[in-house]
Amino acid sequence: MPQPSIAVSFRAVSRHYGAVRAVDEVSFDILDGEFFAMLGPSGSGKTTCLRLIAGFEQPTAGLVAIHGRDMAGVPPYDRDVNTVFQDYALFPHMSVRENVAYGLMIRKVPAAERAKRAEEMLAMVKLADFGARKPSQLSGGQRQRVALARALVNRPSVLLLDEPLGALDLKLREQMQVELKAIQRQVGITFIYVTHDQGEALSMSDRVAVFNQGRIEQIAAPAELYEKPRTEFVAGFVGISNLLQGEAARAATGAARACSIRPEKIHLAPAGAAAPGSAMRVEGEVESLLYLGANTRFDIRLPGGGYLAVVQQNRDAHYAPEQGSKVTLWWDARHLMTFGG
Amino acid sequence: MRSRAAVLDRATPRAGIGLKAGAWFAVLFLNLPILFIVLYGFTTDEQSYSFPPPGLTTRWFGVIMNRGDFWDALWLSVSVAFVATIAALILGTLAAAAMYRFSFFGKESVTLLILLPIALPGIVTGISLRAAFDLADVPFSYWTIVAGHATFCIVVVYNNAIARLRRSSPAMMEASMDLGANSLQTFRHVVLPNLATALLAGGMLAFALSFDEIIVTTFTAGQQTTLPIWMFKELVRPHQRPVTNVAAIIVMAITFVPILLAYYLTRDTQDVAGSGK
Amino acid sequence: MGCGVMTAAAAALTPSPRSFGSRLSTYFYLRPRLLLMLFLLPPLLWLGIVYLGSLFALLAQSFFQVDDFTGQVIYEPTLGNYARLFGAVNLSIIGRTLAMAAIVTVICGIIAFPIAYYMARYATGRTKALFYVAVMLPLWSNYLVRVYSWRLILAKEGVIHWAFNEMGLGWLLDWMLSLPVLQGSSLSTSYVGTCVTFVYIWLPYMILPLQAALERVPRSFIEASSDLGARPRQTFRKVIFPLAIPGVAAGSIFTFSLTLGDYIIPQLIGSSRPFIGQAVYQFQGTAGDIPMAAAFAMAPIVIMAIYLSLAKRFGAFDAL
Numbered sequence: 001m002p003q004p005s006i007a008v009s010f011r012a013v014s015r016h017y018g019a020v021r022a023v024d025e026v027s028f029d030i031l032d033g034e035f036f037a038m039l040g041p042s043g044s045g046k047t048t049c050l051r052l053i054a055g056f057e058q059p060t061a062g063l064v065a066i067h068g069r070d071m072a073g074v075p076p077y078d079r080d081v082n083t084v085f086q087d088y089a090l091f092p093h094m095s096v097r098e099n100v101a102y103g104l105m106i107r108k109v110p111a112a113e114r115a116k117r118a119e120e121m122l123a124m125v126k127l128a129d130f131g132a133r134k135p136s137q138l139s140g141g142q143r144q145r146v147a148l149a150r151a152l153v154n155r156p157s158v159l160l161l162d163e164p165l166g167a168l169d170l171k172l173r174e175q176m177q178v179e180l181k182a183i184q185r186q187v188g189i190t191f192i193y194v195t196h197d198q199g200e201a202l203s204m205s206d207r208v209a210v211f212n213q214g215r216i217e218q219i220a221a222p223a224e225l226y227e228k229p230r231t232e233f234v235a236g237f238v239g240i241s242n243l244l245q246g247e248a249a250r251a252a253t254g255a256a257r258a259c260s261i262r263p264e265k266i267h268l269a270p271a272g273a274a275a276p277g278s279a280m281r282v283e284g285e286v287e288s289l290l291y292l293g294a295n296t297r298f299d300i301r302l303p304g305g306g307y308l309a310v311v312q313q314n315r316d317a318h319y320a321p322e323q324g325s326k327v328t329l330w331w332d333a334r335h336l337m338t339f340g341g
Numbered sequence: 342m343r344s345r346a347a348v349l350d351r352a353t354p355r356a357g358i359g360l361k362a363g364a365w366f367a368v369l370f371l372n373l374p375i376l377f378i379v380l381y382g383f384t385t386d387e388q389s390y391s392f393p394p395p396g397l398t399t400r401w402f403g404v405i406m407n408r409g410d411f412w413d414a415l416w417l418s419v420s421v422a423f424v425a426t427i428a429a430l431i432l433g434t435l436a437a438a439a440m441y442r443f444s445f446f447g448k449e450s451v452t453l454l455i456l457l458p459i460a461l462p463g464i465v466t467g468i469s470l471r472a473a474f475d476l477a478d479v480p481f482s483y484w485t486i487v488a489g490h491a492t493f494c495i496v497v498v499y500n501n502a503i504a505r506l507r508r509s510s511p512a513m514m515e516a517s518m519d520l521g522a523n524s525l526q527t528f529r530h531v532v533l534p535n536l537a538t539a540l541l542a543g544g545m546l547a548f549a550l551s552f553d554e555i556i557v558t559t560f561t562a563g564q565q566t567t568l569p570i571w572m573f574k575e576l577v578r579p580h581q582r583p584v585t586n587v588a589a590i591i592v593m594a595i596t597f598v599p600i601l602l603a604y605y606l607t608r609d610t611q612d613v614a615g616s617g618k
Numbered sequence: 619m620g621c622g623v624m625t626a627a628a629a630a631l632t633p634s635p636r637s638f639g640s641r642l643s644t645y646f647y648l649r650p651r652l653l654l655m656l657f658l659l660p661p662l663l664w665l666g667i668v669y670l671g672s673l674f675a676l677l678a679q680s681f682f683q684v685d686d687f688t689g690q691v692i693y694e695p696t697l698g699n700y701a702r703l704f705g706a707v708n709l710s711i712i713g714r715t716l717a718m719a720a721i722v723t724v725i726c727g728i729i730a731f732p733i734a735y736y737m738a739r740y741a742t743g744r745t746k747a748l749f750y751v752a753v754m755l756p757l758w759s760n761y762l763v764r765v766y767s768w769r770l771i772l773a774k775e776g777v778i779h780w781a782f783n784e785m786g787l788g789w790l791l792d793w794m795l796s797l798p799v800l801q802g803s804s805l806s807t808s809y810v811g812t813c814v815t816f817v818y819i820w821l822p823y824m825i826l827p828l829q830a831a832l833e834r835v836p837r838s839f840i841e842a843s844s845d846l847g848a849r850p851r852q853t854f855r856k857v858i859f860p861l862a863i864p865g866v867a868a869g870s871i872f873t874f875s876l877t878l879g880d881y882i883i884p885q886l887i888g889s890s891r892p893f894i895g896q897a898v899y900q901f902q903g904t905a906g907d908i909p910m911a912a913a914f915a916m917a918p919i920v921i922m923a924i925y926l927s928l929a930k931r932f933g934a935f936d937a938l
Contacts, residue, residue: 054515054519055518055519056515056518056519058648073644073648075518075523075643075644075647075648076515076518076519077518077519077520077521077522077523077640077643078640078644081519082519082520083515083516083519085510085512085515085516086512087510087512088510089510089512089513089515089516090516091513091516091517091531091535092509092535093534093535102517102520102522102530103520103521105530106520106521106522106526106530107521150520151519151520154520154521359732360732360735360736360740361736362732363729363731363732363733363736364732364733364735364736364737364749366729366732366733367729367730367732367733367821367825368733368749368752368753370729370818370821371752371753371756371818371821371822372752372755372756374764374767374768374771374818375756375759375763375764375767377767377770377771377777378763378766378767378770381770389773389774389775390769390770390773390775390776391775391776392775392776392777392780393780431660432660432661432664433661435657435658435660435661436657436658436661436662438657439654439657439658439661442654442657443650443654445654451658451662454662454665454666454669454670455661455665457665457669458665458669460871460875460922461875461879461918461919461922462875462876462878462879462880462895462918462922463879463880464879464880464881464894464895464898464899464915464918465673465676465879465915465918465919466669466672468676468898468902468908468911468912468915469669469672469673469675469676469915470668470672471902471908472672472675472676472678472679472908472912473668473671473672473675473676475675475679475908476675476678476679477675488668491664492664492665492668492669495661495664495665523639523640523643523644523647524643524646524647525639525642525643526639526643552760553759553760553761553762554761555761555762555882556879556880556881556882559899560902569760569761569762572762572763572766573762573882576766576769576886585766589760589762589763589766592760592763593759593760593763596759596760597755597759600754600755600759601751601755604750604751604754
């Protein structure tokens with residue numbers, strides 16, 4: 001089986017600002033043609049990593065390589081990488097067409113070819129009729145597409161996207177997620193996507209790196225990240241999870257070791273009901289419930305202290321306890337997630 | 342009930358008659374006096390400022406054509422303003438670029454230093470420069486006037502440039518470099534086109550400010566007579582008074598155009614406020 | 619794999635030949651501090667040497683003295699000038715200037731408030747643009763011309779005296795001009811004339827920061843206040859006015875400082891009793907006593923330093 005080549009590689013890369021370690025000895029590889037997400041809360045170092053790849057920042061220590069070439073001392077304009085900026089950073093004094101053709105103009109591509117490629121790109125992002133407009137005459141979603149076209153027209157080997165959908169409303173964001181994924185498949189370029197939205201990261205990416213405090217907690221495919229988080233932080237940041245510690249953990253699992261269980265993996269049954277043999281089981285009382293349309297969320301108080309959130313789909317034939325009901329909770333032991341030491 | 346009144350108020354804001362009168366009073370107070378300058382340029386009375394003018398004439402416009410000292414002063418002022426503006430454009434733009442792009446130790450002090458020449462009264466700037474030229478044995482000349490003017494013009498250019506820079510997306514320069522343009526190309530294709538109107542406006546205001554200046558000039562000029570100094574001397578002379586008015590009309594015409602142009606160039610910024618003499 | 623990266627990196631390290639501009643650009647891109655120095659050095663050198671140097675020269679000069687017989691400056695430090703500064707005549711000049719600056723500032727505030735408030739809250743579109751131009755144009759038009767215009771208007775034979783006489787109110791003006799402090803043969807030789815001209819010249823400096831401060835008062839504050847039962851007058855007193863204070867303070871810095879230092883206006887319009895600016899001007903010009911002029915110029919600097927620290931407390935610097 002041919003090994004896919006490495007597009008971007010970090011080796012023990014650090015970026016410090018005074019005493020602040022924005023990126024702290026991070027190492028990872030991004031493969032050619034991959035849709036790679038860097039996920040984390042703000043200040044976790046994901047955007048700094050993106051800027052290190054783009055060349056806007058230089059590492060304090062370590063090595064950043066793009067396609068095997070050490071990038072130390074290489075300015076952004078000498079890197080085969082383009083960026084879609086968070087606020088789009090379109091040039092306000094240029095038309096949409098001039099914006100898209102900017103990179104080609106700088107590279108002294110002949111005018112005729114420049115125009116042709118810009119038009120193709122605009123057609124791909126469905127803005128074929130908007131070339132003559134100024135960026136100020138476009139909506140947020142349209143500007144976002146122009147920014148994408150402006151970056152892609154240069155046929156970079158890697159495209160960096162810095163929270164590109166952050167400023168769009170929910171509907172538009174979901175639509176753009178689908179389109180971005182389709183465009184990536186069409187052009188076959190490595191996409192590196194920075195976001196703090198775990199839903200976005202899970203739905204689009206081949207692999208996700210979860211950042212926390214300048215370090216990477218875990219790199220994995222979305223399903224693995226969700227089902228087998230390696231740390232408490234990942235379990236908490238990706239999806240909802242119930243973290244059990246101390247007495248509550250002992251009551252539920254028999255051991256005081258910290259563990260976690262996803263709300264949708266827990267079954268609800270009337271108090272005292274039997275559970276399948278292999279299941280873990282605990283009694284509790286419904287503290288509150290939230291009706292969410294497709295499903296209902298129950299917050300169950302456990303006798304040993306602590307709470308478990310349970311999410312249950314609203315299908316017709318199921319057990320629906322009310323507030324204050326005593327209930328039995330059970331789950332398959334393989335869904336219990338335990339961390340480190 | 343009350344909140345509905347507030348909503349109506351939002352839809353059609355109406356000012357009380359007193360407020361309106363006060364506002365228009367200020368507008369008239371600020372602009373009417375200029376009309377008197379024009380009126381007195383046509384009076385036949387050359388000894389006093391009698392109102393209403395005893396008669397109207399255009400002969401003062403002819404008189405000024407033959408006043409060589411006026412045209413010399415005008416030419417000197419234009420030339421000083423031009424050179425001071427060029428110096429201020431270079432220094433002010435550099436300062437704005439540095440203050441926008443970098444954060445560094447002592448930045449606050451640098452801001453203060455740039456603002457100081459307009460924050461302190463003109464007479465302080467004037468007498469300081471005179472004291473310094475005196476101590477350093479620099480003879481007063483054309484260039485000492487230019488040096489004084491450039492000092493207080495820097496802040497005008499700086500204010501306009503930095504306001505424009507702050508309004509533009511900080512990622513714009515990064516975007517340009519990301520798309521393959523080096524710093525020089527970025528400056529030419531992105532920074533300069535975005536800054537151009539602000540610099541033009543700043544330059545015009547600097548020109549008007551310099552063209553107009555008398556306080557600092559009095560202290561830094563030797564035998565040179567700039568236009569404001571010429572006018573000041575004319576004002577204390579008792580005869581041919583309307584000539585000064587005609588000179589004033591010409592001066593206003595020369596400064597009016599750049600000021601109006603500067604206003605339209607930066608209309609959306611409103612950053613010229615608070616930068617003055 | 620790490621090994622592979624290293625060898626590939628080594629191979630790529632040989633730089634490809636690039637244009638001079640590109641290499642220069644890269645050189646500075648990797649040395650941002652050097653670029654900062656390059657940008658900042660010329661303006662700093664200019665302002666630091668020409669301006670700050672001058673201020674220090676002024677301070678130094680104020681400690682020297684002029685020999686009464688030769689008229690030459692003796693370069694020996696002495697406090698003699700400052701002793702003279704605190705003499706009765708000079709103190710009365712400083713007192714007179716301070717009083718004028720304070721009165722001018724208050725009147726500017728009173729005239730500026732309605733127009734600033736109207737511009738901030740009511741004027742829209744074309745009216746607003748018109749008001750802006752009406753405030754900005756005088757600010758930037760020729761200062762001397764504008765002072766001169768008041769000489770025309772305030773003269774004995776000028777429009778104001780004429781209008782009062784036409785209305786049969788000439789006695790009122792004459793009575794006012796016979797009052798002890800305000801006395802003069804006409805408005806243009808009275809303190810009243812000086813004051814009106816100062817107000818006229820510096821008014822835009824008060825309007826603009828005040829307008830900006832009022833514009834920042836969110837409309838919802840005013841609505842909330844009236845919603846909570848406040849009458850318009852109460853809303854103004856309790857909500858709008860306190861929020862406008864930083865703007866007033868900012869504007870007053872200009873009106874106060876500019877009045878302190880001006881010598882053209884009191885020279886052209888007003889009584890013959892001098893202000894600080896005229897004293898400085900006469901010491902350096904007629905008397906040729908630059909050291910004494912320098913010591914006198916310290917007065918507005920010290921007064922402004924005190925004033926600025928007071929204004930800062932009222933939030934003036936946030937409204938600039």
